[in-house]
Amino acid sequence: MAEQNERLLAKELREHPGDWTLRLELAESLAGRGEGDEAARLLSQAPFPPESEEEFARATRLGLNRYPEKLTTLLTSFLARNHGSGWGHHCYARLLAQSGDLNGAARHHSASLALDASFDDPELEALLDEQGIPWEAAPVESSDSAGAGEAPVTSPVENTWEGEPAAQEEVSVLEPEPAPEPRSAPEPVPEEIKQESAPVTRPAAASSGPSILALSHLGSEVESRRLVRMTRERISALIVAIVAHLALLLVVGLVVVIHQRASPPQIVALAAPVESDTLQNVSVRKQVRQSPVEPASAQMNVVGANAFSQIALPPVDVTNPTFDSVGVLGGIGTDMSFAVGKGSGTVSFFGARTKSKRVVFVVDFSTSMNMQGRAALTKNELIRSIETLPEGVEYQIICFGGPSWYAGQEVDYTSPRIENGYFANIVRDGNTRHVWYVGWDENNRFKEASSSTGTMFYHYENGRGLLPVGRYLKATPENLSLTIQQIKKTQLVHGTDWRWPIKMAINMKPDTIYFMTDGELSVDKTTSASAVIEDLLSYNKTRARARIHTVCMKELRARKELEAIAKGTGGTFTLVLPNGDWVRGDDLNKYDIEAGNN
Numbered sequence: 001m002a003e004q005n006e007r008l009l010a011k012e013l014r015e016h017p018g019d020w021t022l023r024l025e026l027a028e029s030l031a032g033r034g035e036g037d038e039a040a041r042l043l044s045q046a047p048f049p050p051e052s053e054e055e056f057a058r059a060t061r062l063g064l065n066r067y068p069e070k071l072t073t074l075l076t077s078f079l080a081r082n083h084g085s086g087w088g089h090h091c092y093a094r095l096l097a098q099s100g101d102l103n104g105a106a107r108h109h110s111a112s113l114a115l116d117a118s119f120d121d122p123e124l125e126a127l128l129d130e131q132g133i134p135w136e137a138a139p140v141e142s143s144d145s146a147g148a149g150e151a152p153v154t155s156p157v158e159n160t161w162e163g164e165p166a167a168q169e170e171v172s173v174l175e176p177e178p179a180p181e182p183r184s185a186p187e188p189v190p191e192e193i194k195q196e197s198a199p200v201t202r203p204a205a206a207s208s209g210p211s212i213l214a215l216s217h218l219g220s221e222v223e224s225r226r227l228v229r230m231t232r233e234r235i236s237a238l239i240v241a242i243v244a245h246l247a248l249l250l251v252v253g254l255v256v257v258i259h260q261r262a263s264p265p266q267i268v269a270l271a272a273p274v275e276s277d278t279l280q281n282v283s284v285r286k287q288v289r290q291s292p293v294e295p296a297s298a299q300m301n302v303v304g305a306n307a308f309s310q311i312a313l314p315p316v317d318v319t320n321p322t323f324d325s326v327g328v329l330g331g332i333g334t335d336m337s338f339a340v341g342k343g344s345g346t347v348s349f350f351g352a353r354t355k356s357k358r359v360v361f362v363v364d365f366s367t368s369m370n371m372q373g374r375a376a377l378t379k380n381e382l383i384r385s386i387e388t389l390p391e392g393v394e395y396q397i398i399c400f401g402g403p404s405w406y407a408g409q410e411v412d413y414t415s416p417r418i419e420n421g422y423f424a425n426i427v428r429d430g431n432t433r434h435v436w437y438v439g440w441d442e443n444n445r446f447k448e449a450s451s452s453t454g455t456m457f458y459h460y461e462n463g464r465g466l467l468p469v470g471r472y473l474k475a476t477p478e479n480l481s482l483t484i485q486q487i488k489k490t491q492l493v494h495g496t497d498w499r500w501p502i503k504m505a506i507n508m509k510p511d512t513i514y515f516m517t518d519g520e521l522s523v524d525k526t527t528s529a530s531a532v533i534e535d536l537l538s539y540n541k542t543r544a545r546a547r548i549h550t551v552c553m554k555e556l557r558a559r560k561e562l563e564a565i566a567k568g569t570g571g572t573f574t575l576v577l578p579n580g581d582w583v584r585g586d587d588l589n590k591y592d593i594e595a596g597n598n
Contacts, residue, residue, distance in 0.1 A: 002033055020050045020059075027062045036431050039063055044070045049078040053087045063431040071095075086115030097124055098462065106135040113137030122507050122543055127465030345390025349514040350381055351582045352549040352572050356512040358394045358472060360505040360546075361385070364517040364553065366401040366496045367414070374518055374553050375492060377580055383484050385514075394472035397483065398504055402458035402495020403427055403436030406470045408486045415494045422447055425458070425493065427468070434468050435461035438495070440524040456496045456522045467504050496522065502536055502548075502565075509544045513571075518553035521561045533561050537568040547571045554578055556592065 009026040016022060023046060030039040040063025050056045056078060064071050072095060079088045089112035096105035106128050112119040114137050128135045344357040363382060369375040382397070389395060397407035405411060405427040412426035416438050419426065422445040427434040439445040440457045460467055473479045496519040505513050521529045540546055549571040550562035556575060566573040574584045575591070583591050 343392035358510040389475040400501035401493030516551035
């Protein structure tokens with residue numbers, strides 16, 4: 001059935017090669033049955049760029065990023081016709097950064113921020129800051145007059161279609177494509193803008209495309225940013241409505257309080273002249289008020305008197321009215337509160353409890369976790385923490401050994417293999433490949449097995465400034481169930497390097513991080529453990545100010561460093577004992593003394 005549907009889509013696509021709706025639907029069908037290469041190739045054969053950001057993002061997720069030259073061509077043409085696309089400038093800034101043109105990356109990053117402040121990019125900004133390149137959010141002037149209310153931005157390159165990529169094989173379900181339908185000529189772009197396309201040319205080693213960072217995630221990023229904006233707008237509208245109602249209630253309450261009742265009428269008794277000295281005895285009967293209370297007018301008795309007097313009786317004392325606690329003003333006072341609602345709550349991991357809205361679990365899945373049942377104990381506790389997340393809390397899990405990866409991603413092999421002449425591990429996220437090379441940094445990569453087997457250090461292919469980007473998941477029953485299955489399937493991987501998983505977590509700007517490991521912090525001869533800890537604390541202070549709770553699994557070799565991270569961020573340090581119990585604080589000190597470590 002799927003192949004029959006693909007043939008129909010292919011037929012329609014041959015007649016309308018510029019229809020991205022058809023192209024994306026066919027590519028998704030191919031990718032869904034395991035033909036990812038054909039799906040990517042189909043996308044690379046498009047004669048024109050997508051019309052919208054959403055279509056472009058879907059294309060990158062389906063593998064268009066595996067054809068970097070074509071991706072660059074489509075993106076530049078897209079920007080030439082969509083000057084006001086902050087997302088487009090954001091993507092283009094990353095492409096320029098990877099090609100080495102940091103000045104161009106800074107300009108387009110500034111343009112993306114000028115169009116939409118939510119397109120902040122901590123990794124790219126850190127890289128630009130390190131090179132001393134300014135990137136303030138300021139619009140870049142365009143040759144075209146900007147529309148009213150639109151920030152003028154520069155189209156990055158000429159809308160041209162020269163230099164098609166070499167990879168133009170046909171998808172198996174398609175016949176050779178006819179020449180594309182003619183389209184209207186693109187709008188002219190100034191010469192100084194055209195010159196900016198030159199740095200986009202990537203070196204030959206990068207032509208395979210997998211190293212284009214995070215473009216496969218940008219579709220989700222666009223949608224998440226749109227949802228954030230919509231949520232903020234709804235919250236703002238709700239706050240305005242609440243304030244308006246409160247103001248109305250206050251006005252009504254004040255009117256009721258300050259309204260003065262009319263003074264009760266005075267009763268004057270007049271007596272006629274007394275004709276005799278004999279006064280008639282008058283008996284007074286006490287009236288008892290019955291319930292329910294009747295109107296005052298119904299209870300007034302008319303008394304007739306045949307004597308007149310000039311003396312006025314004192315006014316009747318009428319009790320002031322009172323307001324019930326459920327009245328207009330009863331709800332305003334010290335007991336008045338606004339509930340926090342969904343989206344935050346108490347999160348715990350190995351006994352460390354904290355109230356959080358955004359939490360990231362950074363968990364050691366190195367091969368040493370296979371000892372003494374540590375991996376099974378960790379998975380069970382992580383699953384318990386995920387199962388008990390309050391509804392609406394945003395969360396993510398980062399696994400690490402030597403490489404680092406997000407829960408649900410796959411590590412191609414659990415021990416390093418040769419990649420581009422060096423030992424590395426490959427993390428795969430759909431059609432996107434993330435390469436983690438063995439060695440402290442790019443200047444210390446290992447080519448021989450004997451050199452790589454003893455090292456714990458890894459570094460990311462695109463450098464420390466462009467680490468893989470993750471996104472939060474909402475704590476819904478569907479997401480929690482999926483995450484639990486991913487935890488159960490997670491494998492152990494060679495190596496232990498703390499630096500990158502903690503920084504990846506900080507880049508997500510959470511309020512809480514749980515970091516658990518069974519290994520000590522190892523460093524190369526060029527630095528010290530204290531310098532690494534100081535760098536991590538500084539990185540957190542400038543980017544997230546997250547509270548980091550650290551957990552040591554059955555080992556106290558890393559106590560000094562883990563306690564320094566927890567203390568420096570306001571978190572706690574916990575030791576998990578061999579029997580699965582945990583201790584911290586004074587109990588930990590007592591345990592340490594009894595174990596003979598002090």
